[in-house]
Amino acid sequence: MAEKVIFSSRKKEPKASSVVNQEAQKKVRKKKSSFATKGTRGIRREIYRLLKDGGEKRGIFVPRPRDFAFENQMPKEKIILLLRRHWITNLSWLFVVVLMSGVPLLLKNFPPFIFFPFPFRLVGVMIWYLFVFAVFLEHFFSWYFSVNIITDERIVDIDFISLIHKRISEAKIENIQDVTYKMGGLLGTVFNFGTVYIQTAAEKPEFEFEKVANPALVVKVLERMKFEEEKEKIEGRVR
Amino acid sequence: MMWWEKLLPFSIWAVLKGGFLVGLGLYILFAIVIVRQVAMMAQTISSSLNWLLRLFAWVHLLFSLLVFVFAWVIL
Numbered sequence: 001m002a003e004k005v006i007f008s009s010r011k012k013e014p015k016a017s018s019v020v021n022q023e024a025q026k027k028v029r030k031k032k033s034s035f036a037t038k039g040t041r042g043i044r045r046e047i048y049r050l051l052k053d054g055g056e057k058r059g060i061f062v063p064r065p066r067d068f069a070f071e072n073q074m075p076k077e078k079i080i081l082l083l084r085r086h087w088i089t090n091l092s093w094l095f096v097v098v099l100m101s102g103v104p105l106l107l108k109n110f111p112p113f114i115f116f117p118f119p120f121r122l123v124g125v126m127i128w129y130l131f132v133f134a135v136f137l138e139h140f141f142s143w144y145f146s147v148n149i150i151t152d153e154r155i156v157d158i159d160f161i162s163l164i165h166k167r168i169s170e171a172k173i174e175n176i177q178d179v180t181y182k183m184g185g186l187l188g189t190v191f192n193f194g195t196v197y198i199q200t201a202a203e204k205p206e207f208e209f210e211k212v213a214n215p216a217l218v219v220k221v222l223e224r225m226k227f228e229e230e231k232e233k234i235e236g237r238v239r
Numbered sequence: 240m241m242w243w244e245k246l247l248p249f250s251i252w253a254v255l256k257g258g259f260l261v262g263l264g265l266y267i268l269f270a271i272v273i274v275r276q277v278a279m280m281a282q283t284i285s286s287s288l289n290w291l292l293r294l295f296a297w298v299h300l301l302f303s304l305l306v307f308v309f310a311w312v313i314l
Contacts, residue, residue: 067286068286119313119314127262130299137296
C-alpha cells in the first residue's frame with residue numbers, strides 16, 4: 001500500500017544560505033565606507049572628530065574657534081583650526097623679562113647709581129620698568145597676533161614680525177601639493193610641538209606653521225581637507 | 240653739593256632732568272605707536288580678548304604719561 005502524501009500549506013522558510021548572504025553583504029557595505037569613499041560631509045565630520053579627539057589646547061590649538069574672525073575672511077568661510085606657536089616658545093623672552101625686572105634691585109647699591117639723588121634714582125627705576133613692560137608687550141602681542149588658520153577653503157599665515165611689520169600669506173587648499181612636519185629637540189618631543197611645512201602651487205611656494213602643537217594632527221587635517229576639496233570639485237560644488 | 244658740581248657753570252642735575260624729560264617725551268610717542276599698532280592688529284584678527292589687549296596698550300601709554308609728569312614735578 002502506497003503511503004499518503006500530505007501537502008503542507010505553510011510558506012516555505014527562507015533558505016539558511018540566503019540569510020548568510022545578506023549578513024555577508026551588510027559586512028561588505030560597512031567595510032566599504034572608509035575615508036576614501038565617504039562623501040564630503042563624511043570627510044568633514046571625520047575632520048571634526050579628529051580635532052575633537054586631539055583635544056583643544058587653550059589659545060594655541062583651537063578647533064572651530066568661536067568669537068574669532070580675521071581680515072579678508074569670506075562671509076560663509078568657516079575656520080576649521082586656529083594655531084599659534086606653542087606657549088613654551090615664550091619661555092626664553094619671559095625669562096629675560098624676569099631678569100630685567102630684577103636689575104634695579106641688584107644695582108641699587110652699586111656705583112654710579114648710588115651717586116644720584118633719590119628722585120633721579122626713583123624716576124630712573126620707573127623708566128626702567130616702563131621699558132621692561134614695553135618689551136613684555138611687544139613679545140606678547142607678536143605671539144598672540146601671529147596665527148596660522150585653516151579654513152574650509154584656504155590656509156592663512158598671519159605674522160607680526162614686530163609691532164610695525166605685518167605679513168599675511170594665504171593659499172587655497174586645492175593648491176596644496178605636499179604636507180610634512182618636523183618635530184625634534186627635548187622640548188618639542190616632551191610638549192609635542194613642531195613645524196608643519198606646506199608646499200603649494202600658489203605664489204608663495206612654501207608655508208611654515210612654526211612650532212605648533214600636535215603637528216601630526218595638523219598634517220592629517222590638511223590631508224583630509226585637500227581630499228575634501230578634490231571631492232567637491234568632482235561633485236561640482238567648488239565655491 | 241658734590242665737589243664737581245661747584246666746578247661747573249650750570250647745574251648738572253638740570254641737564255639730566257632735561258635729558259630724562261626728552262627721553263620720556265620720545266617714549267610717549269613710542270607708546271602712542273604701540274596703541275595704534277595694537278588697534279591695527281586687532282582689526283586684522285578679531286577675538287574676544289582684543290578689548291583686554293587694547294587696555295594693556297592704553298595702560299602702558301597712561302603709565303608713561305604719569306612718569307613724565309612725575310619726573311617734571313619731582314626732579
